[in-house]
Amino acid sequence: MENKIQIENVSFVYSPGTTYRTDALDDVSIGFEKGKITGLIGHTGSGKSTLVQMLNGLLKPASGRVLIDGEDIWEKPKEISKVRFRVGLVMQYPEYQLFEETVRKDIAFGPKNMGMSDEQIAKSTETVAKIVGLDESVLDKSPFDLSGGQKRRAAIAGVMAMEPEVLVLDEPAAGLDPEGRNSIFAAIADYQKQKNATVIIVSHSMEDMARWCDNVVVMSHSKVYMAGTTDEIFERASELVSVGLDIPEITRLMMLLKKRGLDVDLGAYTVDAAIASVKKLFDENKDR
Amino acid sequence: MKNISIGQYYSANSPIHRLDARTKVLLAILYIVVSVLCKNVFAFALLLISGIFTVLLSRIPLRIILRSLKPIIIIMLFTVFINLFMTSGDRLLFEWKFIKIYVEGIYNAVFMAVRIVILIVGASLFLTYTTTPIKLTDAIERLLWPLKKIHVPVHEFAMMMTIALRFIPTLSDETDKIMSAQKARGAGFDNGGLIKRAKALIPVLIPLFVSSFRHADELATAMECRCYHGGNGRTKMTVTHMRFSDWFAMLLMVALGTAIVFINIYGKGYSM
Structure with missing residues (x-):
């Protein structure tokens, strides 16, 4: 399996040499698989957001290397903006970065900075608007007149419109209702499929991770605590609990059942898998 | 920052x-x-x-x-x-x-x-x-305080100063975040001539204005929820x-x- 982005021994310190000094990343090495959706979870202050800003060169590692397709992004520091077009980053609460008169213009801001032609921009805007589910009529409104969920989707569309090979999103669904969350994640999955992009999602919600991600990276205290496929990670649910992370409710239920003596499958982290596991158990014991 | x-x-x-x-x-x-x-x-x-x-x-x-x-x-x-x-x-x-x-x-x-x-x-x-x-x-x-006698809103001025000071770090943090977000969309802040640079600030200034108005609104609501009504009859926690x-x-x-x-x-x- 090929890694699109590889991080090698990266460390980062905020405010070095002062009393405010904080280690954000401590010798982190991790790879993000090409064409997959990888979830990044961890506590507040575990270094997730810092790591994410390393990926497109917003922050420069104090030591270590960040490789995209095997190339060090800091080899030519002057061309770092090119990296930013390849790795699209959606920051936390991206709706606060909207500024243009219309949604359409705002979406076009990134592509314009890239030097895309007007035709390309129009085409790209149309595509991403469809992906995130913004109607044609919304595109000509002022971004400040939209609802919260629509603003979020417009902001994400603004990054998607640059058609990055890697899409990184920091808490894309924070503060949205369940329906809003699902539509955002569905849009991200849709983009991934259409462009065969590599996607990295930072999230607190284990449920969302379990549902949408192929791989999961768990961070704790500025280090990578564990990494693997979603199946592998949720099989080790009890370890997640030990670092103080939440696990999907259904996994917790399965753990409780196991404790009570039922031999259920602990790797079942979605409701469907759990139902299947319980049903299987039920069928096996039917004769007794 | x-x-x-x-x-x-x-x-x-x-x-x-x-x-x-x-x-x-x-x-x-x-x-x-x-x-x-x-x-x-x-x-x-x-x-x-x-x-x-x-x-x-x-x-x-x-x-x-x-x-x-x-x-x-x-x-x-x-x-x-x-x-x-x-x-x-x-x-x-x-x-x-x-x-x-x-x-x-x-x-x-x-x-x-x-x-x-x-x-x-x-x-x-x-x-x-x-x-x-x-x-x-x-x-x-x-x-x-004596100026209150001639109807100078002393308390209000002091409160405005306190709030202004309180929001400096918040806004500087926010500027940082917005700049990063626009940089991620390919905005450049440190190249080009004077006019180009001034123009490049628009994507930062507009969201910053919007968010400072939002902060002001939220703060006003929060203060009212806690029954703030200005300086009259207000006592200090530490004198x-x-x-x-x-x-x-x-x-x-x-x-x-x-x-x-x-x-x-x-x-x-x-x-x-």
């Missing part, structure tokens, strides 16, 4: 830190008046000694105090040169073409330098280095009292002022 510090408060436990903020505001004003009053050479010497004494008393490292002089170094050099070359007197020291330097000029240049240094160091020592911004606004509110040390410090300052006026009148030696 994580390590931005508002004002230059230097946390320490010195006699000056322990003074009431109101005292320090008054001391700062008096010190400025005193340093402007100085005329005689011995008066300046006394002023300089008092300045060194205050710095030692405040327990603030010298390098931090010198940092406060950095922004005014140009103004200081300018004043020194003006005084050096423009003062005329009786004792000519040096002449070259149209440039004439008199002994009086050297005196005046040194005097002005001492005066400016004391002015800045004195004011920032009493106000910013040893007093937190919150205590300072509180002190100003209490000192200006500071003037203590013996406060009166003593002011007495010292007044004594210094009196001594300097006395030296100005009766002192021998060069006078400005």
